[in-house]
Amino acid sequence: MEPQNYLGIYLSKGAATVVCLDSQGRSGNALGCFSVAVQEQEGQNQQVLADLIARGCAERELKFSEVAVALDCAMFMQHNVHSEFGEPKQIAATIRFDTEEALATDVTDVAIAFEINSSDQTGSALTVFTAQRKVLSDVILSLQQYNIDPVSIEPDVSCLSRFIRQNMSLPDDLHPFFCALSRRNGYFVIPSGDKQGAQKASVVRAFLIGPTRARTELLAREVSVTAALVETRKVINCLKVFDSTGSVNYQQLGERLGIEVGGVDWLQSVGIEPQTLADCADPVDFTIAYGAALAHLEKVQSINFRSDFMPYEGKKLRLQKALKLAAVSVTILALAVGVYFQSQLLKINKDRNELFKRLAADYSEVMFGKTPPAKFSSAKSKLETELRRIKKESGPSDKESVSVRLTLVLEAFNKCAAQTDLNIDSVSITSNISIVGDTSSRGNTRRLFNAIKEKMEISKERVYAKDRRDHFSITVVPK
Secondary structure, eight states: OOOSOEEEEEEETTEEEEEEEOTTGGGOOEEEEEEEEOOGGGOSOHHHHHHHHHHHHHHTTOOOSEEEEEEOGGGOEEEEEEESOOSHHHHHHHHHHHHHHHHTSOOTTEEEEEEEEEEETTEEEEEEEEEEHHHHHHHHHHHHTTTOOEEEEEEHHHHHHHHHHHHOOOOTTOOEEEEEEOSSEEEEEEOOSOTTOOSSOOEEEEEEOOTTSOHHHHHHHHHHHHHHHOOOSSOOOEEEEEESSOOOOHHHHHHHHTSEEEEOOHHHHTTOOGGGGTTOSOHHHHHHHHHHHGGGGOOSOOOOGGGTSSOOOOHHHHHHHHHHHHHHHHHHHHHHHHHHHHHHHHHHHHHHHHHHHHHHHHHHHHTTTOOOOSSHHHHHHHHHHHHHHHHHHHSOOHHHHHHHHHHHHHHHHHHHHHHHTOEEEEEEESSSEEEEEEESSHHHHHHHHHHHHTTEEEEEEEEEEETTEEEEEEEEEEO
């Protein structure tokens, strides 16, 4: 049985970062991590990338039970959409129409995931993420060929936000922007303040970073843009930056923004040693994959593209469906067996009632009008007792019986005595008749026995030759 470990995969165009967490994922025990990339001549082939991921897991002997995928921000789009409803089920039923109206474009070939930012009497403010179904289909089918079936596929900003919620804690008087800068992308996260994200969603935003851009100036501009786009009741009074290149001038940035700016070491907060990241391309990519692997900790519904497209049908759901089918099958079988035995019982009771009616009539005649007892065994016992009494009273006496049997034996003797040269040595009469004698040959002895058997039965016999005579000893009983 596979251990309860969790695999997080951060997928970008042509590259991936993989993190495997143990079953105590909240403790930050990373069992292994690595990055892979597709060669330029192979293009952006998800099949090749899935093969590299599977081989990387096999080489490092990473065992896991569930997989979650984070999509790079270049593979989806983020929108602000308003819904007239406040209940998640109602929003999910109408989100496709609301998104199509807000974007003024056809969303037939688009998968949609959403998060509720806030709700009031007028409806709900949503952050909606859209991804091309073709992109998701390539990702899912490629991974499934290597027995890697992701439970969820989320935006990278959502996974990064989860990582911050689970691992970062600040004093109550600080209300920060969190910023992560990788070699390709930049991310802003304004935490909700609720570690499980159940009361209010975090504010997230992603942007691209060019390889030649000055990160301090770029970050100053993007902070101002993000602050203007978001609505928050608390004044943002600090900026916490995690820069994978370490090239941001925090003092200069703080002077330009007028708020506290400083760096933050997210990897140290989860106890990750530098050597653990030896096979990872970028620390920010690692945190996103780590956040994807933490998806199993959240009880609330995640921003999952698979809820809208190719819903997850992994081993747990297949097992649940199999158990439901087995339960239904067992119930039907139990009902069928019950109906069969019930019908057999009804038939037996019917036959029993008919037999009892016939017995009652015969019993009444034999027992002088008496009603038979309820049990057949009792009625049978009383009838047998009565039969023995009748036989005893109507049968001949012992003397008469012996006399009759002796007469029959003598008749047999007289019938063949001359032909068999019969000699009778003794005749013993008890309840049976024992005869000892001899004849001139074995054939004559058999002729005598046949004559006796016409009227009686021979229960025991002994025949032997002696002094040229055929001797016999027999016991005869009535037929």
